[in-house]
Amino acid sequence: MPRCRRGGPxxxxxxxxxxxxxxxxxxxxxxxxxxxxxxxxxxxxIYLAVHKNYPNIGLTTVYRTLELLVDMGLVFKxxxxxxxxxxxxxxxxxxxxxxxxxxxxxCGRVIDYTDFIDEERELLRRTETGLSEKYNFKxxxxxxxxxxxxxxxxxxx
Amino acid sequence: MPRCRRGGPxxxxxxxxxxxxxxxxxxxxxxxxxxxxxxxxxxxxIYLAVHKNYPNIGLTTVYRTLELLVDMGLVFKxxxxxxxxxxxxxxxxxxxxxxxxxxxxxCGRVIDYTDFIDEERELLRRTETGLSEKYNFKxxxxxxxxxxxxxxxxxxx
DNA sequence: CTCATTATTGAAAATGGTTTTCATTAACAT
DNA sequence: ATGTTAATGAAAACCATTTTCAATAATGAG
Ligand SMILES: [Mn+2]
Ligand SMILES: [Mn+2]
Ligand SMILES: [Zn+2]
Ligand SMILES: [Zn+2]
Numbered sequence: 481m482p483r484c485r486r487g488g489p490x491x492x493x494x495x496x497x498x499x500x501x502x503x504x505x506x507x508x509x510x511x512x513x514x515x516x517x518x519x520x521x522x523x524x525x526i527y528l529a530v531h532k533n534y535p536n537i538g539l540t541t542v543y544r545t546l547e548l549l550v551d552m553g554l555v556f557k558x559x560x561x562x563x564x565x566x567x568x569x570x571x572x573x574x575x576x577x578x579x580x581x582x583x584x585x586x587c588g589r590v591i592d593y594t595d596f597i598d599e600e601r602e603l604l605r606r607t608e609t610g611l612s613e614k615y616n617f618k619x620x621x622x623x624x625x626x627x628x629x630x631x632x633x634x635x636x637x
Numbered sequence: 638m639p640r641c642r643r644g645g646p647x648x649x650x651x652x653x654x655x656x657x658x659x660x661x662x663x664x665x666x667x668x669x670x671x672x673x674x675x676x677x678x679x680x681x682x683i684y685l686a687v688h689k690n691y692p693n694i695g696l697t698t699v700y701r702t703l704e705l706l707v708d709m710g711l712v713f714k715x716x717x718x719x720x721x722x723x724x725x726x727x728x729x730x731x732x733x734x735x736x737x738x739x740x741x742x743x744c745g746r747v748i749d750y751t752d753f754i755d756e757e758r759e760l761l762r763r764t765e766t767g768l769s770e771k772y773n774f775k776x777x778x779x780x781x782x783x784x785x786x787x788x789x790x791x792x793x794x
Numbered sequence: 795c796t797c798a799t800t801a802t803t804g805a806a807a808a809t810g811g812t813t814t815t816c817a818t819t820a821a822c823a824t
Numbered sequence: 825a826t827g828t829t830a831a832t833g834a835a836a837a838c839c840a841t842t843t844t845c846a847a848t849a850a851t852g853a854g
Contacts (some may be wrong), residue, residue, distance in 0.1 A: 502821050502830060523812080538833045543812065545831095560714055563841095564811060582774050591772055596764045602758045604717040607753045611783065617739050617750055626768065628776040659801060659850050680840080695804045700841065720812095721840060 490515070491572050492554050499552060506541050509534050511554070511569070520558060520566040520590050560625075562588050584630035586637075591630070600624065647672070648729050649711050656709060663698050666691050668711070668726070677715060677723040677747050717782075719745050741787035743794075748787070757781065 492511055496503045513529045516520070520531070528544040546567055549555035558566045560583050571578060580600070582591040608619045629637065641728050649668055653660045670686045671678070684699040699724070703724055706712035715723045728735060737757070739748040765776045786794065 504821070505819095506832075536833080540813085540834075541832055582768060582772060582776070584774075585777070591774065593768060593772070595771060596760075596767055599760055600764070603753075603756055607757070608783065608834065610753055611739060611750060614752060615739060615750070616788040616791070617741075617748065617783075617785055618791055619739070619783045620742070621782065621784040623782045623784070625780045626765065626774075626776045627778040627780070628774055631773040634773070634775055661802065661850070663803075693804080697805080697842085698803055701803080 481483065495552060495554060501548065501552075505534065505543050506530075506537050507548075510542060510545050511549070514555065514569040518592075520560070520568050522564045522566055524564070524566065529603070543589075559625075560588065560590055561585070564591075580624045580626075582626045582628065582630075585627050586629055586633035589630050592622060604628055648731070652657050652709060652711060658705065658709075663687075663693065663694050664702050664705075666694060668706070671712065671724065671726040675749075677717070677725050679721045679723055681721070683724065684790060717745065717747055718742075718784075724745075737781045737783075737787070739783045739787070741790055742784050743786055743790035746787045746790075 490508075490511065490623055493503060496507075501507075509530045510526060517529075519525075523542050523546060524539065527537075527539045530537050530542065546555060546557070546565075550557045550567075554570050554572075556568045556570055558568065558581070560566055565575070569572070576592075577594050578597060579592045579594045580592060580597070584590075604622055608622075611617055612619060647668065650660060653664075658664075666687045667683060670683055672786045674686075676682075680699050680703060681696065684694075684696045687694050687699065693788070703712060703714070703722075707714045707724075711727050711729075713725045713727055715725065715738070717723055717738070733749075734751050735754060736749045737754070739750060741747075761779055765779075768774055769776060
């Protein structure tokens with residue numbers, strides 16, 4: 481289980497300095513877990529993963545840390561309809577690209593996709609401009625998700 | 638507080654017949670409330686509204702009925718990030734047009750918009766086609782929401 | 795219309811993800 | 825190294841939603 485950082489410190493360290501938050505073991509461990517997965521983990525799943533190496537870190541701290549990380553913009557929080565929040569490390573400086581999600585309503589699988597993002601971006605840009613003018617609404621974020629049946633679940637219906 | 642139906646029975650009545658569900662007082666009352674509001678009510682708000690005219694209808698029934706209505710496709714269920722589900726009557730045969738939402742992250746206000754829906758539709762159509770092919774994912778639904786600050790909340794920051 | 799069937803309902807209890815409380819611990823500036 | 829105080833863990837609280845189960849009422853048959 482090799483560490484990801486092949487060189488200097490993780491890109492998120494300066495962010496803690498700037499914001500004046502302490503870079504604790506718990507926070508590093510949680511960020512480490514998030515940076516080593518491609519999945520969209522729930523708080524409890526993160527807790528369990530962290531717990532293997534740091535058995536004394538509690539679920540409460542995981543929740544609190546995730547809230548902080550979301551506020552800091554280091555982590556994104558999603559609702560895929562399975563009754564629990566799911567988290568994903570922000571792309572970061574040299575990370576993956578911005579993406580949206582396909583959610584299987586049968587098995588819960590979540591697929592990241594970056595295809596058509598450019599077209600989406602263009603539409604979003606125009607929509608945001610138009611809506612800002614018409615409703616004087618200052619748009620700061622958007623959510624786009626597609627729901628349906630994944631490859632494996634289509635046979636069952 | 639005039640009833641909306643100026644003529645025949647509401648458009649949703651046949652849907653119950655077809656599906657074999659009983660058209661009870663509770664269900665009619667809840668649909669009536671939903672059809673007489675432009676807001677996106679929570680289960681409890683619907684319960685309170687129904688309760689004025691039918692004090693014996695319980696919150697449990699409201700939850701159960703909403704679940705049924707969502708399953709029947711008569712009602713849409715949304716998550717605007719305020720920790721409780723919110724509901725909206727489906728456009729129906731002669732109803733309002735399909736729309737998406739602007740959500741104020743400060744005061745929670747939700748604005749329906751239908752502008753740019755045609756462009757969105759076109760993008761969605763192409764995206765759905767592309768994603769279906771690439772991931773063999775059968776898309777049945779989508780969610781688009783914009784977040785930001787509404788007219789009144791912009792001054793505060 | 796009357797009755798039997800059974801879907802539907804209400805009240806109360808349970809559920810479960812998340813948040814709060816509060817005493818203890820540890821990060822880090824000095 | 826030490827003091828200040830942010831951060832933490834365990835337990836309890838929170839709260840929207842769901843489940844339980846006995847009672848009720850919508851519907852169809854007669
Ligand atoms: Mn993702
Ligand atoms: Mn709406
Ligand atoms: Zn699936
Ligand atoms: Zn606002």
